[in-house]
Amino acid sequence: GATYIAQNEERDGVRFSWKCAVSRLEATRMVVPVASLFTPLRERPDLPPIQYEPVLCSRATCRAVLNPLCQVDYRAKLWACNFCYQRNQFPPSYAGISEVNQPAELLPQFSTIEYVVHGGPQMPLVFLYLVDTCMEDEDLQALKESLQMSLSLLPPTALVGLITFGRMVQVHELGCEGISKSYVFRGTKDLTAKQLQEMLGLTKPAANQGRGPHLPSLVFCPVRFLQPVQKIDMNLTDLLGELQRDPWPVTQGKRPLRSLGAAMSIAVGLLETN
């Protein structure tokens, strides 16, 4: 029940937008996308970091990490991915595993795990900030300062992006010196990833069919919403400093209308393009 959920949130610093499994039909009706809020770099002094690579699901479109909730067949040395149901073989180094000889990542207490991966990640790290601006000025000021501080802690090559939301969602373009430009979306409108990419100018124009007047070469120009932090940290620091609380009036006794679901959908759509 609620206590179990609270204990897990307390232990792992993770909070989910949904706390129970839903059917496929229910999933199509969900307004809030499945998401989790987690606490980056949360310290777990009770758990040692793991000095080997995580075991990943073999399905190329999944690549989920082996975890204590996966079903394991110790005799056949197989594990079932709990995201895509793919059955995976354990790597040869796991030949000795059994019910009584489990690797750390299968032990229930390792619901949070920290891997020390040698050689670094193969993909650039991406930090897309989603900032809720429906708050008091004092809180917003503290938030801005924390965000500005967090920029200085990121690896210089990490890619960063900024989406702010209140009643509307703003996707900020980064990297244009001295000009702040953003794309504004209504929180009430659902967009597919494809529609979003078109609106942000992230799709290549259709090939010229050879009909109609010859247009001057409108070169496909991808707008950069994710930039290396070392390139735009000054710019982004300024941008964060100028953030204002959501200007829309709030009805007496009501909470502000905030477009969290739309902001998350847009964030996912944006990440899918990059």
Ligand SMILES: [Zn+2]
């Ligand atoms: Zn999988």
